Amino acid sequence: MRVGVVGGGCVGLVAAGDIATRGASVTLYERADLGSGATGRAAGICYDAFAGQVDAAVAARALERYREWDLLTPCPYVWAARDDGDGTAIRQQVREMQARGRDVSELSPDALERRYPHLDTDGVVAAGIAHSAGTLDPDAVVSALATRARSAGATVQTETPVALDGPTTVETPAGTETFDAVVVAAGPATDPLVADVGVSLALATYRAQALVTDAVDTTLPSFYDATEEFYWRPKDDGVLVGDGAHAADQDDWNRDADPAFVDAVLTKFGAATTLSPSVRRSWAGLCTATPDRDPLLGRVADGLWVATGWQGHGLMRAPSLGEYLAERVVGTDPTLDVALGPRVDPTRFDGDESFDPLGDPTADW
Ligand SMILES: Cc1cc2nc3c(=O)[nH]c(=O)nc-3n(C[C@H](O)[C@H](O)[C@H](O)COP(=O)(O)OP(=O)(O)OC[C@H]3O[C@@H](n4cnc5c(N)ncnc54)[C@H](O)[C@@H]3O)c2cc1C
Incomplete structure (x- = not known):
């Protein structure tokens, strides 16, 4: 299995490492430096x-x-x-x-x-x-997760901004690459990225x-x-x-x-x-x-997965939720012994909701 991961923050790095550990060939694309998004700015x-x-x-x-x-x-x-x-x-x-x-x-x-x-x-x-x-020291986390992903066989490409040219096709400055699955863990940019292939997120x-x-x-x-x-x-x-x-x-x-x-x-x-x-x-x-303060974590189209919407808690949850996503992408049994599925399903919203990101969580969407 060949998997592309977009985003070199804590979530993309955990997912890349966990997917590679399970035997898939992984390429991670980060548009700037690893940790240059929210991860490097987190309190820890x-x-x-x-x-x-x-x-x-x-x-x-x-x-x-x-x-x-x-x-x-x-x-x-x-x-x-x-x-x-x-x-x-x-x-x-x-x-x-x-x-x-x-x-x-x-x-x-x-x-x-x-x-x-x-x-x-x-x-x-x-x-x-x-x-x-x-x-946590965010810089130390990024460095350790990158080492871990590379040791598991993942290729990490920094200074490489990508766009989606299809649910599983990534357009890089060097050309296009088609994968069996693509994971977009690009923080706020996840929304405009997947919008290019017709997916709308409530983010x-x-x-x-x-x-x-x-x-x-x-x-x-x-x-x-x-x-x-x-x-x-x-x-x-x-x-x-x-x-x-x-x-x-x-x-x-x-x-x-x-x-x-x-x-x-x-x-x-x-x-x-x-x-x-x-x-x-x-x-x-x-x-x-997100409208209900739970993340958007799962499949949004055939072969296309997203991981975003952390409501200020992404660094502390990345090891378990990145692992959860990796296991779903690869199709192995979940390590977590609680059912997350519907609660984090990114398709639980229409995607066109407008909401206050700091307002009270809305449970009845
Ligand atoms: C001030 C502050 C304090 C915080 N404190 C905490 C805390 O104490 N504990 C906690 O758990 N969380 C905290 N957070 C939240 C935490 O930082 C985030 O939830 C977490 O870092 C999200 O990680 P991520 O990997 O999803 O996104 P990011 O770290 O934002 O990573 C996304 C990456 O995708 C890359 N990218 C975007 N578009 C593209 C593209 N087209 N091509 C390639 N790459 C792309 C970006 O450059 C970025 O590096 C805090 C956040 C802030 C701002």
Whole structure:
């Protein structure tokens, strides 16, 4: 079997490696450098704090693989609420996650502050902690996944922008190549790419922003403030703080963070901790969204497969969902022991839906 993979982000690289491992001949095309899309701009938070059965299983498998590949730095993930509504939700989530076998527990504000003395827990009403979580270095992930794909026999062509000349025919600057199957894992560009062969995807894009501070002299967990809606993780000797997301056009967006985002998120970080570091660097990246917040992962035409729509969670789920796709393309038994099929089927939408990429998930499409 000959398979073409379009996109050298974490998802395309995992899929290419897993397809090649199963004996197929794989060529991966990346239009620029590996990891030059969202993957290289990700914060790198990785956790299994999910209440749903499918999400928890997907996250557990991904964590397992990142550990196997020695890419996960252990770092607990704490999520906290500052109002009663969010607090009730967190207590409920913790109970459900525990029922799914996840190593999570509830932490009182006092216990949280004892554990992390530089957190300011004033106003915190509830918090959960995921003990098995960790952080990833996106550059190290890309480099390791590329090595893994090449070792499995895949050919990786960078600086090679491609178009589709048919569901399984790829047009490269050097000519056309026809495969038995083509996987498009090209982030936001997946939509215009498959549009050329008549496939329409329910995909929207939004711009997310992040910054890294200068050194902070303390230990912090990864953290999501459910009420203020921002997050951070320890990064090198400082902290990566992020959010500032808004809908964006994939052909016209600013790769630098907005000064207003930097000011606002540093103020939030200062209020949630006893720290007031300065900014070392900041940036923006583009994420993909779907109407129900589940990915578009599967076959859209004979021999043509897509993998996109990660709603800001693609890096942490790539090892399990890239593997799932690879197994479907090659036709081997799934490693995941939960049924994903209809939930991620890219044809569950008409493809012409218009929706807010950051709005509430719409379950009844
Ligand atoms: C600020 C920020 C923080 C984030 N934090 C996290 C986080 O903490 N945890 C997490 O799990 N996720 C996070 N994400 C989301 C994560 O980065 C994405 O979900 C993930 O990287 C998607 O990977 P991908 O391989 O699908 O897409 P991408 O990494 O975007 O890769 C797609 C690739 O396709 C290539 N391509 C496009 N068109 C073509 C073409 N015509 N020919 C050839 N190649 C093409 C692109 O150049 C690109 O390299 C974050 C994202 C941002 C922006």
